[in-house]
Amino acid sequence: MAEMVPWLWLVDVVTGLERKARRISEEIDRLLERVIADHRQRRRGARRVGDGEDDGKDFVDVLLDLSETEDEVVGEVQLDTVTIKATILDMLAAGTDTSYTLLEWAMAELINHPTQMRKLQDEIRAAVGVADRITEDDLPKLPYLKAVIKETLRLHPPGPLLLPRETLEDTELQGYHVPARTRVVINAWAIGRDAATWEHAEEFMPERFAADGEAEYHKMGVDFRFLPFGAGRSGCPGVGFAVPANELALASLLYHFDWEVPVPGGGRPGTTASLVDMSEVNGLSVRLKRALLLVAKPWSS
Ligand code: HEM
Structure with missing residues (x-):
């Protein structure tokens, strides 16, 4: 307050x-x-x-x-020691919550979209072949994986309002006068779902990035349709680390396991698995309201 x-x-x-x-x-x-x-x-x-x-x-x-x-x-x-402590805390706070939130949303979307899940698993398993584990060298062979991560970030940016900014000087913006020292909050969540720029904006369609290839993270600040890592001097400094780390994590989960929603009632005859509830809970980051609970079935090549 x-x-x-x-x-x-x-x-x-x-x-x-x-x-x-x-x-x-x-x-x-x-x-x-x-x-x-x-x-x-x-x-x-x-x-x-x-x-x-x-x-x-x-x-x-x-x-x-x-x-x-x-x-x-x-x-x-x-x-000095205070700066070191602040830097460690900054990295932990900015790097962990965001990454697991992204992975949880990606898994939830894929479970609710079995065709896309199958397509991604086929891509990963065909490209990696027989291996103990996936490495960073495999990532360039996985274009659909990159599209899935981007589409998840478009619909569910873990930092939906980026970090607050403050105007340095008086500004005119689309007919509005914004005085100096105004706190500005940018709604990256709404930008990613804007029907004026995205076709079928509310739908999970990784193919839009596979075909387009345009909305690249390194164009942050040039392509303002897609701002999951923010933009400008305040933009996320961890993007070059976060993107391959999350691609690697998701690829590993999908390479080694097949995933299912647990069947209610422990699989009694006649019961069927339902879809994952995609309700959001708001906070500094937007997460799934109900923690994602899935059954992992080991897969061997
Ligand atoms: C999926 C993963 C991640 C997402 C979606 C994400 C997103 C963001 C966003 C939206 C901001 C604010 C940008 C702005 O206001 O323009 C930010 C800031 C920041 N991020 Fe990330 N981030 C991720 C991972 C990481 C990782 C892995 C690290 C470091 C290891 C990191 C370090 C930082 C730091 C230090 C800031 C603060 C910059 C400042 O002080 O202004 N982030 N991130």
Whole structure:
């Protein structure tokens, strides 16, 4: 409340939200402090015994490396412990929720569209052949997979309102005067479903991307019909990592398993599996109202 209507800050205190937020933030802070302390201790130990520090470096090690450079300044940013903690938190918050939300929507859409599910599984299994697991090298052979991920992001962008922006100066927009310092919220969800730009906008039709190939992520900010990763200087810096990571995850789920909706009543004769309920629940990200529950049947090549 305090963020939207500052003089109503007392509401957050009375409802207990303020206290809860403070407690959670302290918990997260303690965890991050411990992670950094553990890494520092391990690195000191490795240096003492002259171990190769390059082996098994993770993201926290990279940030610590930067903070330990001579001048401790990278670009304009001083990498102190607070900055390191903020960066780890930013990556976790921005990278995990978004990715699992995308995967859950993709699986839900595919289960509700068996023809597309079969087409995608056929593409993956034919292209990969006999293998223990799918690797990044397989991805260029999977155009329909890319189309399915794009179509899922069009209908269900995990960050439907992107991140809030603020105008720097007075602006005229389609006859409206927008004063400087106005908070601007962009509805990427509505843009992706706009019937003026998308045919059969409400339908799940990955083929539109297979035929088109136009709405590429790297055209973010050029093609404004499709903004699941935002645009401009605030656009998602993780897009180059997120897209192959999610393609790989979805391809693996569909290569190794066949999927079904559990039959109500444990499969008693006469009962049939229903479709997945696609109701949404709104929050910072839009997720399925009911968590997706599917039966995975192992498949071997
Ligand atoms: C399916 C996966 C993902 C989606 C849909 C997604 C989407 C977005 C969106 C919509 C924004 C706001 C952009 C804007 O307002 O213009 C954003 C910001 C951001 N994303 Fe992603 N993202 C994903 C994965 C990732 C991953 C894997 C990482 C990092 C490992 C990441 C890091 C970030 C960061 C750090 C920001 C904040 C940028 C800022 O401070 O302005 N994202 N993302």
